[in-house]
Amino acid sequence: MTLIKFIEIMAILVGAFSGFIEARRKRMDLVGVFTVAFITAFGGGTLRDILLDKRPLFWVTHQEYAILIFVLALVASPLIRTLRQMVSERLIVIADAVGLGLFSIAGVSAALDANMPIFIASMMGVITGIFGGVLRDIVCNEVPMVFRDGKPYAICAFLGNWLFLLMGKYGVGHDFALWSSALFISGLRLITWKFDLRMGR
Amino acid sequence: MTLIKFIEIMAILVGAFSGFIEARRKRMDLVGVFTVAFITAFGGGTLRDILLDKRPLFWVTHQEYAILIFVLALVASPLIRTLRQMVSERLIVIADAVGLGLFSIAGVSAALDANMPIFIASMMGVITGIFGGVLRDIVCNEVPMVFRDGKPYAICAFLGNWLFLLMGKYGVGHDFALWSSALFISGLRLITWKFDLRMGR
Amino acid sequence: MTLIKFIEIMAILVGAFSGFIEARRKRMDLVGVFTVAFITAFGGGTLRDILLDKRPLFWVTHQEYAILIFVLALVASPLIRTLRQMVSERLIVIADAVGLGLFSIAGVSAALDANMPIFIASMMGVITGIFGGVLRDIVCNEVPMVFRDGKPYAICAFLGNWLFLLMGKYGVGHDFALWSSALFISGLRLITWKFDLRMGR
Structure with a gap:
């Protein structure tokens, strides 16, 4: 398995996991848990592809990811409390930051x-x-967290995206630009998390 | 009128009707009642076609259904209380189960x-x-019912879809596979309703 | 700058402005304020284009509008209270009515x-x-205002759209039909606002 494949799966799992937790908090049943996990993992890329009119969608060509989330929803639902204790918050934040960087630059x-x-x-x-x-x-009937918690989550992605765009404009090699920008986003996200930085309102 | 046309109209009417009821419960006006009924009747197929990038949409080629819901919204809105008493819950559940089977297999x-x-x-x-x-x-600002009531509604559709897919794989005739799978979903839904079966969480 | 360009920008600004206000009322941060303003200004046209499968989207070919809203979100966020006092409600309603007419007929x-x-x-x-x-x-976790306040907002658009369609059917010149229908919608909206007319429920 290549490194990028591994990170991809990690990022999708983290998305699904955050969906599991939110769905369980809303006392959803198996159908809700699967759907919310699926939407969390693939919703961003799907919306992008609809706006760009790009098909087939990522999760259509890689149905193995949809099946993976389905199986996890079956087994994870009763185990979610145990899972949350097993996986430290630090690990979730790190994986999520890696996912943010990777998905943003891919977008x-x-x-x-x-x-x-x-x-x-x-x-x-x-x-x-x-x-x-x-x-x-x-779907969980909440005002989106990322719009109201004042943490610079989207901002990190936005800055890293511009880093990537500028490197492209000034002739930096594509692969280097891609990896360093994704790393920049993940790193910036982790720093702002570590020091609990907030935006003013 | 062919049988399939009749069932199609029944299924759309049931969808619209459940939209009417929910919109009225939220004290919506005529615009809300029409829109919510329309979204309930056509939302699932529309989302599927957007994900598949299939056009024209069902309700675009059959504008008579959109007009039907429009006329019903005009007349039904003041009559909704009477309508709810006229139509027994049993009839609604049956028509809804038929719609679930038909729409799922069509999907x-x-x-x-x-x-x-x-x-x-x-x-x-x-x-x-x-x-x-x-x-x-x-749209009515609720956590989706189908994700949290623990009733095996989506599960019935899922199982019937696999029955249809397996019959296709093993060479069963298309028409027979289609009708028997739709019937399977509707029947399973009615049985689980009759005995009030729930999924564990 | 042509007149239509000017009206277009006004209509987008009014949409964005109503997004700013709603997002601030929900205590959203900068990311939320920008996103909600953007969705309010471009959401209707974007949904239409997705349903029609038309690309590129309006705001993609005119990225200057997206940049405008971005800059406004940066500066407007701290100034929103001042802005609300500076701009009279009458002016907002008029600009919004002009936007409703123009966007509806364009749709x-x-x-x-x-x-x-x-x-x-x-x-x-x-x-x-x-x-x-x-x-x-x-997005702001509310039942949509236009579905429940009983004001004939969507109705004005609907009637004006039919005026436009009928004029087209009876051979009225395209440009005249376009402008007079848009004007009809805006005028009707302002009249119903002036006299505070409501639909029955």
Whole structure:
């Protein structure tokens, strides 16, 4: 298994896991737990692809991820309390930060491939990174967390996306630009988490 | 009028009716009543077609259904209390079960036509069957009922979709597979309703 | 700058402004304020284009509008209280009515270009006019205002759309039909607002 495949699966699992937790908190049943986990994991990329009119969708060509979440929903539902104790918060935040970086840059990259103008591409990256959680919160009947907690989550993605776009403009190699920007986002996210930085309102 | 046309109209009317009731409970006005009824009746199929990138949408090629719901919203709104008394709960549940079976199998079938992999096709069937109600509840600012009441509604659709997919794989005739799977879903739904079966959480 | 460009910008600004206010009322941070303003300004047209499968989206080809809302979100957020006092309610209602007329007729026109049947075209016009606000309210975790306040907002758009469709059918010049219908919607909206007319429920 390549490194990028491994990170991809980790990022999807973290998304699904946050969906599991939120769905259980809302006392949802198996159907709700699976659907919310699925939406959290794939909602951002799906919305991006609908806006770009890109098909087939990621989870359609990789049905193994949908099956994975399905199996996890079957087994995880009764185990969620145990799972939450097993997995430390630190690990979740780290995996989530890695996912944010990877998904955001993948989103920008997909938008550029579709010939989007530059500011729109930077927005598409943020949408890919955060709208899984936004849709999760809408389905769970909450005001989306990422819009109100004042933590610079989307901002980290936005800044890293521009780093990626600028490196592309100034001729930095594509692969290096991709990895370093994703790393920048993940790192910035972890620093702001570590020091509990907030935006003013 | 053919049988399938009749069942189709019944299923759409049942969807619209459940939208009417929910919209009135939320004290919505005429615009809300029409929109929520429309979303409940066509939301699942519309979401499926957007995910599959299939156009034109069902209600676009059959604008008579949209007009029907519009006229019903005009006349039904003041009559909703009377209507609820006229129509027994049993009849609503039966019509809804028939609709669930028909729409789910139609959804799987449309997904197969679009060359979806098998697990995704089974999911598209469930989405077609249940997302009208999910979108209704989101617009009405509720956690979707189908995600939290523990009744095996989506599960019935899921099992019937797999019955249909397996019959296709083992060479059972298309028409027979279609009708028997839809019947299976409707029957299973009615049995679980009759005996008030619940999933564990 | 042409007149239509000026009205277009005004209508988008009014949409964004109503998003700013709602997002601030929900105590959202900068990310929420920008996103909700963006959704309110462009949500209706975006939903219409997704339903019609039309690309590129309006705000993709005109990224300057997205950038404008971004800059406004940066500066407006701390100034929102001052802004609300500076801008009289009368001015907001007038600009909003102009926007409703313009967007609705633009929506009908786009639907006709995509060969939609006539009733569907009238619905697409209403969707373009009102669904920005609907999506704003869903993201802000409210039952959409336009579905429950009993004010004939969507109705004005609906009637004007039919005026436009009928003028087209009876050979009235396209430009005249477009402007007079948009004006009709705006005027009707302002009259119903002035006299505080309500629909019965």
